[in-house]
Amino acid sequence: RxxxxxxxxxxxxxxxxxxxxxxxxxxxxxxxxxxxxxxxxxxxxxxxxxxxxxxxxxxxxxxxxxDTLMETELLQRVALEADLHIAIEAQQFQLHFQPQYNQQHEIVGAEALIRWQHPERGLIMPSQFITMAESSGQIVQIGHWVLQKACQVLLQWSARPQLRSLVLSVNVSPKQYLQPDFVQEVKRMVTETGIHPGRLKLELTESMLVDNVEDIIAKMTALREVGVCFSLDDFGTGYSSLSYLKRLPFDQLKIDQSFVRDMLNGHDHQSIVNAIISLGQSLQLEVLAEGVETDAQLRLLTELGCQAFQGYYFTRPLAIELFEQWVEHNTGKAAKARALEQML
Incomplete structure (x- = not known):
């Protein structure tokens, strides 16, 4: 040493x-x-x-x-990467959906979250394979599958009255977004499925805005022209110039869950959340808080002017059948509540 x-x-x-x-x-x-x-x-x-x-x-x-643990980790990583190649070919992935609510506690959308259904290891969460897929370049193929599947889901929902108005958010990897044919790929998926493009929302991370800003703006503008929406994910955790933020045609800012988690633990954290909400309002962007887990957090976010919410306080991400049942059940409850209010 x-x-x-x-x-x-x-x-x-x-x-x-x-x-x-x-x-x-x-x-x-x-x-x-x-x-x-x-x-x-x-x-x-x-x-x-x-x-x-x-x-x-x-x-x-x-x-x-x-130490020998390093070798064990390496062997596990090599084996998992080999399995990931098979998973892409066999399409062993599935989407889970976490509902997003407005201030009236109505479900207005959902975030699509990938899961890997491994034939031997069971359900593998994205934290265990997405970083590896990013470094190996496999994320481009995985991202393509997610987008294609999301468009197919939106097509299915368009025929169901309680689901047809939902907006579906999809996370996009920097490597995937910077592919030369990304815009054409998204346009093709939207056209082939015939979905309403405004129901598809692409989530970009703040770290993407450090490089290739002009390319990002050009692609966003091209997709906005056909109606696709954009959200800036994990806002506040990276670096983004406010001058660029004004030029980027986002529809929504997402407050990172780390700020939501800590905002009741001190005035500084609450001030950061308040500043993000104020910035979103000044830029005429909807502000969504992710990671809402308690009633106290929800009440404070509402008082500060946050317009949309998602998190375990409402529900964990759900497989598609359970999600659809959840929406239909909660939509029915909301309709009964509105009818009762009108009677009173």
Whole structure:
């Protein structure tokens, strides 16, 4: 450890190279001798390399020692990535739906959330495979499936009175959005299914706005022209210039659930939520709070002027059959309540 710390410390100051001043930070992987290991030299290098990448994942400018857990994690990742290739070909995915409510507690839409129904491991949540799919590039094919499935669901809902007015939100990966044919792909899906384009809402993350802003604006504008809506997801967790935000044709801002979760724990968190709602109102954007889990959170968000909500307070994401039953049940309750109010 002492040697590693000395190496890291040695790179703290800039150094001259070919008459230029350079700054760098090392990531060091260390593997200890194990005389029982086969092909000793090659195995040591492989283990040290694995530990080095672990050091990079931890934030760089540091060091990691190899342990067997790293190898286990790597083998699990390789196996899962191989299974993901099969999952894409066999379409082992399904969509779950989390309802979105307005201030009158009426269901106005839903967010489509992907799940992987693995034949042996059971239902796998997106947190376990989406990051891997992003790094491997498989996210483009997965994203294509999600969009296609969402359009098919909207087509099915269009024939059902209690579902036809719902807006369905779909998360779009940066790699998927930046594909040259993304606009044509979305337009084709909308045209082939014949859905109302205003019922499809694409969610982009704030981190996407750092690079390729002009390309993002051009694609958003082209899709807005045919009626597709846009939401800015996880607002406040990344970096976005307000000057760009004014140019981007969003319809909605989503307050990240981390702000909603903490807003009752201190005035600072509440102030952030209030600022996001005020910004949305000034830009004439609907503001939706995600991650609502308690009645106290819902009441405070309503008092601050938030217009839409989703979260476990209402329900967890549901498989399509359960979601449709949930909507029909709650729509019936809301209709009875309105009828009672009119009688009174």
């Amino acid at each position: 002492l040697v590693c710390e000395k190496i890291v410390a040695a790179f703290e100051n800039p150094f001259n190279l070919n008459h230029y001043q350079h700054y760098t930070s090392p990531s060091i992987g260390v593997a200890l001798f194990d005389y029982d290991a086969p092909s000793l030299a090659e195995e040591l290098l492989r283990r040290a390399d694995m530990a080095m990448y672990k050091a990079k994942e931890a934030g760089r400018n540091g060091y990691q020692f190899f």
